[in-house]
Amino acid sequence: MSEPLVALRGLAVDFGGAPALRGIDLAVAPGEALGLVGESGCGKSVTWLAALGLLPGRARVTGSVRLGGEELLGAPPAVLDRVRGGRVAMIFQDPASSLNPVHRIGRQVAEALGLHGGLRGAVARAEARRLLDQVGIPDAGRRLDAYPHELSGGQSQRVMIAMALASRPELLVADEPTTALDVTIQAQILELLGALRRETGMALVLISHDLGVVAETCERVAVMYAGRIVEEAPVGRLFERPTHPYTQGLLGALPPLDGPRRPLAAIPGGVPEPGAMPPGCAFAPRCTQAEPACAAGVPEAVAVEPGHAAACLRATRDLVPA
Numbered sequence: 001m002s003e004p005l006v007a008l009r010g011l012a013v014d015f016g017g018a019p020a021l022r023g024i025d026l027a028v029a030p031g032e033a034l035g036l037v038g039e040s041g042c043g044k045s046v047t048w049l050a051a052l053g054l055l056p057g058r059a060r061v062t063g064s065v066r067l068g069g070e071e072l073l074g075a076p077p078a079v080l081d082r083v084r085g086g087r088v089a090m091i092f093q094d095p096a097s098s099l100n101p102v103h104r105i106g107r108q109v110a111e112a113l114g115l116h117g118g119l120r121g122a123v124a125r126a127e128a129r130r131l132l133d134q135v136g137i138p139d140a141g142r143r144l145d146a147y148p149h150e151l152s153g154g155q156s157q158r159v160m161i162a163m164a165l166a167s168r169p170e171l172l173v174a175d176e177p178t179t180a181l182d183v184t185i186q187a188q189i190l191e192l193l194g195a196l197r198r199e200t201g202m203a204l205v206l207i208s209h210d211l212g213v214v215a216e217t218c219e220r221v222a223v224m225y226a227g228r229i230v231e232e233a234p235v236g237r238l239f240e241r242p243t244h245p246y247t248q249g250l251l252g253a254l255p256p257l258d259g260p261r262r263p264l265a266a267i268p269g270g271v272p273e274p275g276a277m278p279p280g281c282a283f284a285p286r287c288t289q290a291e292p293a294c295a296a297g298v299p300e301a302v303a304v305e306p307g308h309a310a311a312c313l314r315a316t317r318d319l320v321p322a
């Protein structure tokens, strides 16, 4: 990879004796689209909230988070404020709750432009209109005067994306941006994110519990389980050669691309709570391929092939450490 835009090294988060992240190494290159997948509770959101200094004070965060060479962990609040909504923007699952219900859309987008670009008045309004246009809001000029409750879920998410773009971020972190939307709208928002990335050159981190969503939009995927990255690969390689049994399980739960929809073969059991981590490989209690050695130690990530690593004792026994 070229010089990364963002590099997380050994990122760990502890909520009062309960380790939610247990050493995350992850890098995002400029302009790259990286998917972060895993079931609910794996630590996907905590990873980026920790990286951007957005966790509550009682969370103990250790490791390193570098943005373009600058260390963010332990950086003064003024530095983090400048980064958030500046070089890095974040959007979330529920756009309706992120918009202020009592202010018109145009004002909210213009405020974001004022905060990050110093734009005011008619200039800010014109730029807000351009942004709404860019994110595919029809009749953007009139929509500036709408209130959030007048927008559909998909349109609200488009407005959130417009506000995120206001600072011309180098990285957009999108945390389950389509989970609350119906399937057709979901596809449109994913397409929009892909198109904006190509137009603006920004990098994209797409957080999702759905490998299918990530496969459509991202070039590379990191699979998380119980606060660790268990597999990482270019998206095509992950589908062709899923190596960690957890990844295999997630793939097995995907509905077929064509043909009748069938009930998903979800992986039995659930993600362990941070306070109740099993010894060794945290996935072992749910893993159909587990053997006694899996409980003995946390497996290291090992290179399966160039750019493709997995952390499974059994799958990678004869391979070299990544």
Ligand SMILES: Nc1ncnc2c1ncn2[C@@H]1O[C@H](COP(=O)(O)OP(=O)(O)OP(=O)(O)O)[C@@H](O)[C@H]1O
Pocket (backbone or CB within 6 Å): 015, 020, 038, 039, 040, 041, 042, 043, 044, 045, 046, 047, 056, 176, 209, 273, 274
């Ligand atoms: N503020 C907090 N205090 C204590 N525990 C927390 C806090 N935030 C998250 N956790 C715990 O950290 C673990 C990881 O949560 P996280 O939200 O990152 O998971 P996720 O993979 O993003 O899932 P989801 O898609 O449901 O958000 C969970 O067990 C969660 O309960």
